[in-house]
Amino acid sequence: SKVRIYTLAKDLSVDNQKLLEILDSLGVSYKSVSSTLDEDTVDAIKGILAEESAATPSAPTDSQAASQTPAESTAAPQLQSAPPTPHHKDDVTAPTSNSVPSTAAQAASGQVSSAVAVQEAPPVQAPEIPHRAPVVTIMGHVDHGKTSLLDYIRKTKVAAKEAGGITQHVGAFEAQTSKGRIVFIDTPGHEAFTTIRARGANVADIAIIVVAADDSIMPQTREAIAHAQAAKVPLIVAINKIDLPQADVERVKTDLTSVNLVPEEYGGDTVVVPVSAKTGEGVEDLLEYISLTAELEDLRADPKGEFSGVVIESKVDKQSGVLATVMVQQGTVNVGDFLVVGETYGKIKALMDSAGNRIKSAGPSTPVQVLGFSEAPVSGDKVASASNEHTAREKVSVRVDTRRTVEEARQKRKLSLEEMMGPLNEVREVNLILRADTQGSVEAIQGILAKRETPEVHLNVMLAGIGAPTEGDVLLASTAEATILCFSVVPSGAVKKVADQKEVDLKSFRIIYELIDEVDRLIKGNIEPVF
Numbered sequence: 001s002k003v004r005i006y007t008l009a010k011d012l013s014v015d016n017q018k019l020l021e022i023l024d025s026l027g028v029s030y031k032s033v034s035s036t037l038d039e040d041t042v043d044a045i046k047g048i049l050a051e052e053s054a055a056t057p058s059a060p061t062d063s064q065a066a067s068q069t070p071a072e073s074t075a076a077p078q079l080q081s082a083p084p085t086p087h088h089k090d091d092v093t094a095p096t097s098n099s100v101p102s103t104a105a106q107a108a109s110g111q112v113s114s115a116v117a118v119q120e121a122p123p124v125q126a127p128e129i130p131h132r133a134p135v136v137t138i139m140g141h142v143d144h145g146k147t148s149l150l151d152y153i154r155k156t157k158v159a160a161k162e163a164g165g166i167t168q169h170v171g172a173f174e175a176q177t178s179k180g181r182i183v184f185i186d187t188p189g190h191e192a193f194t195t196i197r198a199r200g201a202n203v204a205d206i207a208i209i210v211v212a213a214d215d216s217i218m219p220q221t222r223e224a225i226a227h228a229q230a231a232k233v234p235l236i237v238a239i240n241k242i243d244l245p246q247a248d249v250e251r252v253k254t255d256l257t258s259v260n261l262v263p264e265e266y267g268g269d270t271v272v273v274p275v276s277a278k279t280g281e282g283v284e285d286l287l288e289y290i291s292l293t294a295e296l297e298d299l300r301a302d303p304k305g306e307f308s309g310v311v312i313e314s315k316v317d318k319q320s321g322v323l324a325t326v327m328v329q330q331g332t333v334n335v336g337d338f339l340v341v342g343e344t345y346g347k348i349k350a351l352m353d354s355a356g357n358r359i360k361s362a363g364p365s366t367p368v369q370v371l372g373f374s375e376a377p378v379s380g381d382k383v384a385s386a387s388n389e390h391t392a393r394e395k396v397s398v399r400v401d402t403r404r405t406v407e408e409a410r411q412k413r414k415l416s417l418e419e420m421m422g423p424l425n426e427v428r429e430v431n432l433i434l435r436a437d438t439q440g441s442v443e444a445i446q447g448i449l450a451k452r453e454t455p456e457v458h459l460n461v462m463l464a465g466i467g468a469p470t471e472g473d474v475l476l477a478s479t480a481e482a483t484i485l486c487f488s489v490v491p492s493g494a495v496k497k498v499a500d501q502k503e504v505d506l507k508s509f510r511i512i513y514e515l516i517d518e519v520d521r522l523i524k525g526n527i528e529p530v531f
Protein backbone atom coordinates (compact mmCIF):
# COMPACT_ATOMS: atom_id res chain seq x y z
CA SER A 1 0.00 0.00 0.00
CA LYS A 2 1.13 3.53 -0.73
CA VAL A 3 1.64 6.25 1.80
CA ARG A 4 1.84 10.01 1.40
CA ILE A 5 5.05 11.76 2.38
CA TYR A 6 3.44 14.01 4.95
CA THR A 7 1.57 11.10 6.52
CA LEU A 8 4.78 9.15 6.83
CA ALA A 9 6.55 12.19 8.28
CA LYS A 10 3.83 12.52 10.88
CA ASP A 11 3.97 8.83 11.70
CA LEU A 12 7.73 8.80 12.02
CA SER A 13 7.72 12.11 13.91
CA VAL A 14 10.16 13.76 11.56
CA ASP A 15 9.42 16.91 9.67
CA ASN A 16 8.56 16.87 5.99
CA GLN A 17 11.75 18.62 4.97
CA LYS A 18 13.76 15.84 6.58
CA LEU A 19 11.89 13.18 4.62
CA LEU A 20 12.38 15.09 1.40
CA GLU A 21 16.11 15.25 2.06
CA ILE A 22 16.19 11.51 2.55
CA LEU A 23 14.20 11.00 -0.65
CA ASP A 24 16.70 13.21 -2.48
CA SER A 25 19.55 11.15 -1.10
CA LEU A 26 17.78 8.01 -2.30
CA GLY A 27 17.22 9.54 -5.69
CA VAL A 28 13.46 9.12 -5.36
CA SER A 29 11.59 11.82 -7.22
CA TYR A 30 8.53 13.47 -5.75
CA LYS A 31 6.45 16.48 -6.59
CA SER A 32 5.13 17.57 -3.24
CA VAL A 33 4.68 16.39 0.32
CA SER A 34 1.46 14.81 -0.80
CA SER A 35 3.16 12.54 -3.29
CA THR A 36 2.87 8.89 -2.39
CA LEU A 37 5.66 6.43 -1.69
CA ASP A 38 5.72 2.70 -2.21
CA GLU A 39 6.55 0.21 0.52
CA ASP A 40 10.15 -0.32 -0.56
CA THR A 41 10.87 3.39 -0.34
CA VAL A 42 9.18 3.57 3.05
CA ASP A 43 11.37 0.70 4.26
CA ALA A 44 14.48 2.41 2.91
CA ILE A 45 13.57 5.62 4.72
CA LYS A 46 13.03 3.79 7.96
CA GLY A 47 16.38 2.12 7.50
CA ILE A 48 18.14 5.44 7.02
CA LEU A 49 16.45 6.95 10.03
CA ALA A 50 17.44 3.92 12.09
CA GLU A 51 21.06 4.28 10.97
CA GLU A 52 21.06 7.95 11.78
CA SER A 53 19.69 7.38 15.22
CA ALA A 54 22.28 4.66 15.78
CA ALA A 55 25.06 7.03 14.77
CA THR A 56 23.95 9.68 17.22
CA PRO A 57 25.57 9.49 20.66
CA SER A 58 22.27 9.80 22.50
CA ALA A 59 20.68 7.20 20.28
CA PRO A 60 20.16 3.55 21.12
CA THR A 61 22.92 1.04 20.43
CA ASP A 62 23.33 -0.67 17.09
CA SER A 63 21.70 -3.83 18.23
CA GLN A 64 18.63 -2.00 19.45
CA ALA A 65 18.30 -0.03 16.27
CA ALA A 66 18.78 -3.08 14.13
CA SER A 67 16.39 -5.25 16.02
CA GLN A 68 13.52 -2.84 15.73
CA THR A 69 12.72 -0.77 12.73
CA PRO A 70 11.89 2.64 14.13
CA ALA A 71 8.34 3.53 14.82
CA GLU A 72 7.05 0.72 12.70
CA SER A 73 4.77 -0.76 15.28
CA THR A 74 3.17 2.56 16.12
CA ALA A 75 3.18 3.95 12.62
CA ALA A 76 1.57 1.07 10.80
CA PRO A 77 -2.02 1.55 11.87
CA GLN A 78 -1.91 5.22 10.91
CA LEU A 79 -0.57 4.78 7.42
CA GLN A 80 -3.98 4.58 5.86
CA SER A 81 -5.26 7.86 7.32
CA ALA A 82 -5.69 9.71 4.08
CA PRO A 83 -7.13 13.22 4.36
CA PRO A 84 -5.21 15.50 6.67
CA THR A 85 -6.85 16.49 9.90
CA PRO A 86 -5.37 19.00 12.29
CA HIS A 87 -3.83 16.66 14.83
CA HIS A 88 -2.07 19.17 16.95
CA LYS A 89 -4.90 21.26 18.23
CA ASP A 90 -2.60 22.91 20.73
CA ASP A 91 -0.15 23.91 18.07
CA VAL A 92 -0.83 27.53 17.27
CA THR A 93 2.58 28.62 16.22
CA ALA A 94 3.44 29.47 12.64
CA PRO A 95 4.30 26.46 10.50
CA THR A 96 7.96 25.65 10.78
CA SER A 97 9.70 22.94 8.89
CA ASN A 98 12.06 22.45 11.79
CA SER A 99 9.28 21.99 14.26
CA VAL A 100 10.13 19.72 17.10
CA PRO A 101 7.96 16.62 17.09
CA SER A 102 4.98 17.01 19.37
CA THR A 103 5.25 15.38 22.74
CA ALA A 104 2.61 12.80 21.99
CA ALA A 105 4.20 11.74 18.73
CA GLN A 106 7.59 11.68 20.37
CA ALA A 107 6.36 9.39 23.09
CA ALA A 108 4.69 7.16 20.54
CA SER A 109 7.74 6.60 18.40
CA GLY A 110 10.15 6.58 21.30
CA GLN A 111 13.87 6.88 20.79
CA VAL A 112 13.75 7.58 17.10
CA SER A 113 12.16 10.96 17.25
CA SER A 114 14.46 12.25 19.95
CA ALA A 115 17.46 11.01 18.04
CA VAL A 116 16.23 12.70 14.89
CA ALA A 117 15.64 15.90 16.78
CA VAL A 118 19.25 15.84 17.92
CA GLN A 119 20.38 15.14 14.37
CA GLU A 120 18.55 18.14 13.07
CA ALA A 121 20.40 20.68 15.17
CA PRO A 122 23.02 22.08 12.79
CA PRO A 123 26.55 21.62 14.14
CA VAL A 124 27.52 25.23 13.54
CA GLN A 125 24.76 27.57 14.63
CA ALA A 126 24.52 30.34 12.06
CA PRO A 127 21.76 32.78 12.88
CA GLU A 128 18.77 31.35 11.07
CA ILE A 129 16.33 33.45 9.10
CA PRO A 130 12.97 32.80 10.74
CA HIS A 131 10.03 31.30 8.96
CA ARG A 132 7.19 33.50 7.86
CA ALA A 133 3.52 32.88 7.26
CA PRO A 134 2.40 32.00 3.72
CA VAL A 135 0.60 34.59 1.61
CA VAL A 136 -2.21 33.03 -0.39
CA THR A 137 -4.28 34.32 -3.26
CA ILE A 138 -7.57 32.83 -4.40
CA MET A 139 -8.36 32.89 -8.11
CA GLY A 140 -10.89 31.32 -10.41
CA HIS A 141 -13.83 31.83 -12.72
CA VAL A 142 -16.50 34.36 -11.82
CA ASP A 143 -19.22 32.96 -9.53
CA HIS A 144 -17.21 29.86 -8.65
CA GLY A 145 -17.06 31.04 -5.05
CA LYS A 146 -13.84 33.00 -4.44
CA THR A 147 -15.57 35.65 -2.37
CA SER A 148 -17.65 33.09 -0.48
CA LEU A 149 -14.59 31.02 0.37
CA LEU A 150 -12.68 34.06 1.58
CA ASP A 151 -15.73 35.15 3.58
CA TYR A 152 -16.05 31.75 5.18
CA ILE A 153 -12.39 31.71 6.19
CA ARG A 154 -12.57 35.28 7.42
CA LYS A 155 -15.67 34.57 9.48
CA THR A 156 -14.28 31.44 11.09
CA LYS A 157 -10.56 32.18 11.32
CA VAL A 158 -10.14 35.87 11.96
CA ALA A 159 -10.26 36.98 15.58
CA ALA A 160 -13.17 39.35 15.89
CA LYS A 161 -12.24 42.94 16.46
CA GLU A 162 -12.81 43.84 20.09
CA ALA A 163 -14.63 47.14 19.81
CA GLY A 164 -17.29 45.59 17.58
CA GLY A 165 -18.02 47.03 14.21
CA ILE A 166 -17.51 45.50 10.83
CA THR A 167 -14.04 44.78 9.60
CA GLN A 168 -13.33 46.91 6.58
CA HIS A 169 -12.19 45.40 3.34
CA VAL A 170 -8.52 46.27 3.05
CA GLY A 171 -7.29 43.82 0.43
CA ALA A 172 -5.86 41.20 2.76
CA PHE A 173 -6.54 39.46 6.05
CA GLU A 174 -4.77 37.19 8.48
CA ALA A 175 -6.33 33.86 9.40
CA GLN A 176 -5.33 31.97 12.51
CA THR A 177 -5.42 28.26 11.82
CA SER A 178 -4.44 25.22 13.85
CA LYS A 179 -1.26 25.17 11.80
CA GLY A 180 -0.42 28.82 12.25
CA ARG A 181 -1.07 32.09 10.54
CA ILE A 182 -2.09 32.23 6.87
CA VAL A 183 -2.40 35.55 5.07
CA PHE A 184 -5.06 35.79 2.39
CA ILE A 185 -5.00 38.38 -0.32
CA ASP A 186 -8.50 39.60 -0.95
CA THR A 187 -8.40 41.91 -3.93
CA PRO A 188 -11.21 42.11 -6.43
CA GLY A 189 -11.12 40.79 -9.98
CA HIS A 190 -8.05 41.25 -12.09
CA GLU A 191 -6.18 42.91 -9.27
CA ALA A 192 -5.71 39.42 -7.89
CA PHE A 193 -3.53 38.76 -10.92
CA THR A 194 -1.55 41.93 -10.34
CA THR A 195 -0.86 41.08 -6.76
CA ILE A 196 0.26 37.55 -7.42
CA ARG A 197 3.25 38.94 -9.20
CA ALA A 198 3.95 42.63 -8.96
CA ARG A 199 6.92 44.36 -10.52
CA GLY A 200 8.71 41.10 -11.12
CA ALA A 201 8.39 39.78 -7.59
CA ASN A 202 5.78 37.45 -6.24
CA VAL A 203 3.48 38.73 -3.55
CA ALA A 204 1.61 35.47 -3.17
CA ASP A 205 3.37 32.26 -2.20
CA ILE A 206 0.51 29.92 -3.03
CA ALA A 207 -2.43 30.20 -5.42
CA ILE A 208 -5.77 28.55 -4.72
CA ILE A 209 -7.67 27.89 -7.92
CA VAL A 210 -11.37 27.66 -7.15
CA VAL A 211 -13.45 25.52 -9.49
CA ALA A 212 -17.19 25.13 -8.95
CA ALA A 213 -18.16 21.46 -8.84
CA ASP A 214 -21.29 22.13 -10.88
CA ASP A 215 -19.55 24.11 -13.59
CA SER A 216 -16.04 22.71 -13.86
CA ILE A 217 -13.24 24.43 -15.75
CA MET A 218 -14.16 27.70 -17.44
CA PRO A 219 -12.14 30.31 -19.38
CA GLN A 220 -11.11 32.30 -16.31
CA THR A 221 -10.09 29.07 -14.59
CA ARG A 222 -7.57 28.51 -17.36
CA GLU A 223 -6.51 32.11 -17.09
CA ALA A 224 -5.96 31.76 -13.35
CA ILE A 225 -3.98 28.57 -13.82
CA ALA A 226 -1.80 30.25 -16.45
CA HIS A 227 -1.14 33.14 -14.07
CA ALA A 228 -0.13 30.88 -11.23
CA GLN A 229 2.13 28.93 -13.54
CA ALA A 230 3.70 32.05 -15.04
CA ALA A 231 4.46 33.35 -11.56
CA LYS A 232 5.77 29.88 -10.67
CA VAL A 233 3.77 29.71 -7.46
CA PRO A 234 2.51 26.33 -6.32
CA LEU A 235 -1.22 25.93 -6.81
CA ILE A 236 -3.88 24.04 -4.96
CA VAL A 237 -7.23 23.34 -6.60
CA ALA A 238 -10.28 23.84 -4.39
CA ILE A 239 -13.34 22.19 -5.91
CA ASN A 240 -16.11 24.32 -4.44
CA LYS A 241 -19.88 23.93 -4.03
CA ILE A 242 -19.70 20.23 -3.24
CA ASP A 243 -22.89 20.69 -1.21
CA LEU A 244 -24.90 21.13 -4.41
CA PRO A 245 -26.82 18.05 -5.59
CA GLN A 246 -25.51 18.57 -9.12
CA ALA A 247 -21.91 18.77 -7.91
CA ASP A 248 -19.65 16.47 -9.90
CA VAL A 249 -16.23 16.35 -8.30
CA GLU A 250 -15.03 13.50 -10.52
CA ARG A 251 -15.83 15.45 -13.66
CA VAL A 252 -13.79 18.40 -12.41
CA LYS A 253 -10.87 16.08 -11.69
CA THR A 254 -11.07 14.62 -15.17
CA ASP A 255 -11.25 18.09 -16.68
CA LEU A 256 -8.23 19.16 -14.65
CA THR A 257 -6.30 16.36 -16.28
CA SER A 258 -7.07 17.89 -19.65
CA VAL A 259 -5.32 21.11 -18.63
CA ASN A 260 -2.32 19.14 -17.40
CA LEU A 261 -3.18 19.35 -13.74
CA VAL A 262 -3.39 15.69 -12.84
CA PRO A 263 -4.92 15.12 -9.41
CA GLU A 264 -2.97 12.93 -7.02
CA GLU A 265 -5.71 10.33 -7.05
CA TYR A 266 -5.07 9.95 -10.76
CA GLY A 267 -1.37 9.54 -10.24
CA GLY A 268 -0.44 13.18 -10.70
CA ASP A 269 0.84 15.77 -8.31
CA THR A 270 -1.91 18.38 -8.23
CA VAL A 271 -3.41 18.81 -4.81
CA VAL A 272 -7.18 18.89 -5.15
CA VAL A 273 -9.41 19.64 -2.16
CA PRO A 274 -13.21 19.40 -2.37
CA VAL A 275 -14.81 22.17 -0.30
CA SER A 276 -18.04 23.99 0.29
CA ALA A 277 -17.84 27.67 1.07
CA LYS A 278 -21.47 27.37 2.13
CA THR A 279 -21.25 24.58 4.70
CA GLY A 280 -17.54 24.88 5.42
CA GLU A 281 -16.93 21.25 4.56
CA GLY A 282 -13.34 20.63 3.53
CA VAL A 283 -12.14 24.11 4.43
CA GLU A 284 -10.00 22.78 7.31
CA ASP A 285 -8.39 20.35 4.86
CA LEU A 286 -7.72 23.20 2.47
CA LEU A 287 -6.04 25.22 5.21
CA GLU A 288 -3.98 22.21 6.18
CA TYR A 289 -2.84 21.70 2.59
CA ILE A 290 -1.87 25.37 2.44
CA SER A 291 0.29 24.91 5.53
CA LEU A 292 1.85 21.76 4.11
CA THR A 293 2.65 23.50 0.86
CA ALA A 294 4.09 26.45 2.74
CA GLU A 295 6.25 24.14 4.79
CA LEU A 296 7.60 22.59 1.64
CA GLU A 297 8.37 26.02 0.22
CA ASP A 298 10.36 26.81 3.36
CA LEU A 299 9.29 30.45 3.43
CA ARG A 300 11.58 32.71 5.42
CA ALA A 301 12.11 36.41 5.96
CA ASP A 302 14.23 38.38 8.36
CA PRO A 303 12.25 40.76 10.56
CA LYS A 304 15.54 42.52 11.36
CA GLY A 305 16.50 42.88 7.71
CA GLU A 306 15.94 45.87 5.48
CA PHE A 307 12.25 46.61 5.10
CA SER A 308 10.54 45.93 1.83
CA GLY A 309 6.87 45.70 1.03
CA VAL A 310 4.31 45.86 -1.74
CA VAL A 311 1.15 47.94 -2.02
CA ILE A 312 -1.88 45.66 -2.06
CA GLU A 313 -4.61 48.25 -2.19
CA SER A 314 -5.07 51.93 -1.53
CA LYS A 315 -7.95 54.29 -1.17
CA VAL A 316 -8.63 57.83 -0.14
CA ASP A 317 -10.70 58.12 2.98
CA LYS A 318 -12.57 61.39 3.36
CA GLN A 319 -11.67 61.70 7.00
CA SER A 320 -8.29 60.11 7.41
CA GLY A 321 -6.76 60.68 3.98
CA VAL A 322 -4.81 58.11 1.99
CA LEU A 323 -5.10 54.64 3.47
CA ALA A 324 -2.88 52.06 1.82
CA THR A 325 -2.56 48.36 2.58
CA VAL A 326 1.04 47.26 2.36
CA MET A 327 2.24 43.68 2.58
CA VAL A 328 5.42 43.55 4.62
CA GLN A 329 7.70 41.14 2.79
CA GLN A 330 10.87 41.60 4.74
CA GLY A 331 12.06 43.61 7.71
CA THR A 332 9.82 45.54 10.06
CA VAL A 333 7.86 48.70 9.56
CA ASN A 334 7.26 51.12 12.45
CA VAL A 335 5.08 54.13 13.13
CA GLY A 336 7.24 57.17 12.47
CA ASP A 337 9.27 55.54 9.69
CA PHE A 338 9.40 57.19 6.31
CA LEU A 339 8.04 55.09 3.48
CA VAL A 340 9.18 55.49 -0.09
CA VAL A 341 6.73 54.39 -2.75
CA GLY A 342 6.90 55.16 -6.44
CA GLU A 343 8.67 58.46 -6.56
CA THR A 344 7.23 59.93 -3.39
CA TYR A 345 7.62 59.38 0.30
CA GLY A 346 5.56 59.93 3.40
CA LYS A 347 5.89 59.59 7.14
CA ILE A 348 3.83 56.89 8.80
CA LYS A 349 1.30 58.56 11.07
CA ALA A 350 -0.46 55.37 12.07
CA LEU A 351 -0.39 51.65 11.39
CA MET A 352 -3.28 49.24 11.67
CA ASP A 353 -3.42 45.51 11.23
CA SER A 354 -5.82 44.09 8.66
CA ALA A 355 -8.57 43.90 11.30
CA GLY A 356 -8.24 47.61 11.99
CA ASN A 357 -6.42 47.41 15.34
CA ARG A 358 -3.79 50.07 15.87
CA ILE A 359 -0.30 48.63 16.00
CA LYS A 360 3.15 50.14 16.39
CA SER A 361 5.11 47.88 14.10
CA ALA A 362 4.70 44.91 11.78
CA GLY A 363 7.03 42.18 10.52
CA PRO A 364 7.16 39.87 7.48
CA SER A 365 3.98 38.47 5.91
CA THR A 366 1.82 41.04 7.64
CA PRO A 367 -0.64 43.18 5.76
CA VAL A 368 -0.69 46.63 7.37
CA GLN A 369 -2.84 49.63 6.74
CA VAL A 370 -0.64 52.66 6.49
CA LEU A 371 -1.74 56.20 7.13
CA GLY A 372 0.65 58.88 6.01
CA PHE A 373 1.05 58.73 2.25
CA SER A 374 0.30 62.06 0.62
CA GLU A 375 -1.10 60.50 -2.54
CA ALA A 376 -2.62 57.09 -3.16
CA PRO A 377 0.07 54.63 -4.24
CA VAL A 378 -0.57 52.19 -7.07
CA SER A 379 -1.21 48.59 -6.09
CA GLY A 380 1.75 46.45 -6.98
CA ASP A 381 4.20 49.25 -6.20
CA LYS A 382 7.20 48.38 -4.10
CA VAL A 383 7.64 50.11 -0.79
CA ALA A 384 10.93 50.83 0.94
CA SER A 385 11.49 52.55 4.23
CA ALA A 386 13.86 55.13 5.61
CA SER A 387 14.50 56.11 9.19
CA ASN A 388 14.61 59.83 8.45
CA GLU A 389 13.44 62.32 5.90
CA HIS A 390 16.88 62.88 4.44
CA THR A 391 17.36 59.19 3.58
CA ALA A 392 13.82 59.03 2.24
CA ARG A 393 14.56 61.90 -0.14
CA GLU A 394 17.75 60.25 -1.26
CA LYS A 395 15.95 57.01 -2.00
CA VAL A 396 13.37 58.88 -4.05
CA SER A 397 16.05 60.62 -6.09
CA VAL A 398 17.78 57.31 -6.74
CA ARG A 399 14.48 55.96 -8.06
CA VAL A 400 13.96 58.98 -10.30
CA ASP A 401 17.52 58.66 -11.66
CA THR A 402 17.12 54.96 -12.29
CA ARG A 403 13.88 55.46 -14.16
CA ARG A 404 15.43 58.15 -16.36
CA THR A 405 18.44 56.01 -17.13
CA VAL A 406 16.24 53.09 -18.07
CA GLU A 407 14.03 55.27 -20.26
CA GLU A 408 17.00 56.77 -22.05
CA ALA A 409 18.57 53.39 -22.57
CA ARG A 410 15.33 52.11 -24.02
CA GLN A 411 15.11 54.94 -26.47
CA LYS A 412 18.69 54.63 -27.58
CA ARG A 413 19.05 50.95 -27.67
CA LYS A 414 18.18 48.73 -30.52
CA LEU A 415 18.39 45.37 -28.94
CA SER A 416 20.52 42.80 -30.62
CA LEU A 417 19.04 39.42 -31.25
CA GLU A 418 21.08 38.04 -28.42
CA GLU A 419 19.98 40.65 -25.95
CA MET A 420 16.38 40.10 -26.79
CA MET A 421 16.33 36.36 -26.91
CA GLY A 422 19.19 35.38 -24.67
CA PRO A 423 22.38 33.58 -25.62
CA LEU A 424 22.22 31.94 -29.01
CA ASN A 425 23.34 28.51 -27.97
CA GLU A 426 20.42 28.05 -25.60
CA VAL A 427 16.94 27.01 -26.60
CA ARG A 428 15.04 30.26 -26.77
CA GLU A 429 11.43 30.50 -25.69
CA VAL A 430 8.89 32.74 -27.30
CA ASN A 431 5.92 33.16 -25.00
CA LEU A 432 2.59 33.61 -26.72
CA ILE A 433 -0.98 34.21 -25.71
CA LEU A 434 -3.45 33.28 -28.37
CA ARG A 435 -6.94 34.66 -28.82
CA ALA A 436 -9.22 33.66 -31.66
CA ASP A 437 -12.87 33.75 -32.63
CA THR A 438 -13.64 30.05 -32.49
CA GLN A 439 -12.26 26.87 -30.97
CA GLY A 440 -11.58 25.71 -34.52
CA SER A 441 -9.36 28.72 -35.22
CA VAL A 442 -7.54 28.28 -31.92
CA GLU A 443 -6.76 24.68 -32.71
CA ALA A 444 -5.80 25.40 -36.30
CA ILE A 445 -3.38 28.12 -35.24
CA GLN A 446 -1.90 25.95 -32.53
CA GLY A 447 -1.37 23.21 -35.08
CA ILE A 448 0.43 25.56 -37.42
CA LEU A 449 2.53 27.02 -34.62
CA ALA A 450 3.68 23.60 -33.53
CA LYS A 451 5.14 23.11 -36.99
CA ARG A 452 6.97 26.45 -37.00
CA GLU A 453 9.04 25.59 -33.96
CA THR A 454 12.73 25.09 -34.54
CA PRO A 455 15.26 23.22 -32.42
CA GLU A 456 16.55 26.58 -31.20
CA VAL A 457 13.26 28.33 -30.62
CA HIS A 458 10.44 26.91 -28.62
CA LEU A 459 7.01 28.47 -28.96
CA ASN A 460 5.30 28.45 -25.62
CA VAL A 461 1.56 29.07 -25.91
CA MET A 462 0.79 30.05 -22.33
CA LEU A 463 -2.88 30.54 -22.87
CA ALA A 464 -5.15 29.96 -25.83
CA GLY A 465 -8.71 31.19 -25.60
CA ILE A 466 -11.79 32.07 -27.52
CA GLY A 467 -12.88 35.69 -27.68
CA ALA A 468 -11.23 39.06 -27.29
CA PRO A 469 -8.17 39.34 -25.06
CA THR A 470 -8.83 40.40 -21.49
CA GLU A 471 -7.02 42.62 -19.07
CA GLY A 472 -5.95 39.42 -17.37
CA ASP A 473 -4.23 38.31 -20.58
CA VAL A 474 -2.30 41.57 -20.66
CA LEU A 475 -1.19 41.17 -17.06
CA LEU A 476 -0.12 37.62 -17.78
CA ALA A 477 1.75 38.76 -20.87
CA SER A 478 3.45 41.45 -18.89
CA THR A 479 4.53 38.98 -16.22
CA ALA A 480 5.76 36.41 -18.70
CA GLU A 481 7.00 38.82 -21.37
CA ALA A 482 4.62 37.22 -23.81
CA THR A 483 3.19 38.53 -27.06
CA ILE A 484 -0.58 38.48 -27.45
CA LEU A 485 -1.75 37.39 -30.88
CA CYS A 486 -5.39 37.94 -31.78
CA PHE A 487 -7.07 36.33 -34.73
CA SER A 488 -10.46 37.64 -35.87
CA VAL A 489 -11.12 39.15 -32.46
CA VAL A 490 -10.76 42.80 -31.57
CA PRO A 491 -9.30 43.94 -28.27
CA SER A 492 -11.35 46.52 -26.43
CA GLY A 493 -10.06 50.04 -25.95
CA ALA A 494 -9.60 49.40 -22.25
CA VAL A 495 -7.50 46.32 -22.88
CA LYS A 496 -5.41 48.16 -25.47
CA LYS A 497 -4.81 50.90 -22.95
CA VAL A 498 -3.56 48.49 -20.30
CA ALA A 499 -1.35 46.82 -22.90
CA ASP A 500 0.09 50.23 -23.69
CA GLN A 501 0.70 51.02 -20.06
CA LYS A 502 2.29 47.66 -19.42
CA GLU A 503 4.23 47.82 -22.67
CA VAL A 504 2.80 44.53 -23.80
CA ASP A 505 2.90 43.59 -27.45
CA LEU A 506 -0.70 43.10 -28.55
CA LYS A 507 -1.31 42.30 -32.21
CA SER A 508 -4.49 41.61 -34.15
CA PHE A 509 -4.79 39.73 -37.42
CA ARG A 510 -7.60 38.96 -39.80
CA ILE A 511 -5.56 36.84 -42.13
CA ILE A 512 -3.96 33.72 -40.80
CA TYR A 513 -0.85 34.01 -42.98
CA GLU A 514 -0.10 37.40 -41.52
CA LEU A 515 -0.29 35.95 -38.06
CA ILE A 516 2.08 33.20 -39.09
CA ASP A 517 4.44 35.75 -40.62
CA GLU A 518 4.47 37.55 -37.32
CA VAL A 519 5.29 34.35 -35.50
CA ASP A 520 8.08 33.67 -37.94
CA ARG A 521 9.46 37.12 -37.30
CA LEU A 522 9.30 36.47 -33.56
CA ILE A 523 11.13 33.23 -34.12
CA LYS A 524 13.81 34.82 -36.21
CA GLY A 525 14.04 37.64 -33.75
CA ASN A 526 14.43 40.24 -36.46
CA ILE A 527 11.46 42.09 -35.21
CA GLU A 528 11.73 45.58 -33.82
CA PRO A 529 11.49 45.04 -30.08
CA VAL A 530 8.52 46.73 -28.53
CA PHE A 531 8.68 47.66 -24.86
Ligand code: GDP
Nearest residue numbers: 141142143144145146147148240241276277278
Ligand atom coordinates in the same frame (compact mmCIF):
# COMPACT_ATOMS: atom_id res chain seq x y z
P1 GDP B 1 -16.95 34.67 -7.03
O1 GDP B 1 -17.48 35.45 -8.18
O2 GDP B 1 -16.00 33.60 -7.47
O3 GDP B 1 -16.38 35.52 -5.94
O4 GDP B 1 -18.19 33.86 -6.44
P2 GDP B 1 -19.11 34.16 -5.17
O5 GDP B 1 -18.39 33.87 -3.92
O6 GDP B 1 -19.67 35.52 -5.32
O7 GDP B 1 -20.21 33.07 -5.36
C1 GDP B 1 -21.09 33.06 -6.45
C2 GDP B 1 -22.39 32.41 -6.05
O8 GDP B 1 -22.18 31.06 -5.68
C3 GDP B 1 -23.05 33.08 -4.86
O9 GDP B 1 -24.42 33.09 -5.07
C4 GDP B 1 -22.70 32.16 -3.70
O10 GDP B 1 -23.66 32.20 -2.68
C5 GDP B 1 -22.65 30.81 -4.37
N1 GDP B 1 -21.72 29.91 -3.69
C6 GDP B 1 -20.41 30.13 -3.43
N2 GDP B 1 -19.87 29.06 -2.82
C7 GDP B 1 -20.85 28.14 -2.69
C8 GDP B 1 -20.91 26.82 -2.13
O11 GDP B 1 -19.94 26.24 -1.63
N3 GDP B 1 -22.10 26.17 -2.22
C9 GDP B 1 -23.21 26.75 -2.75
N4 GDP B 1 -24.33 26.04 -2.78
N5 GDP B 1 -23.18 27.98 -3.28
C10 GDP B 1 -22.03 28.67 -3.24
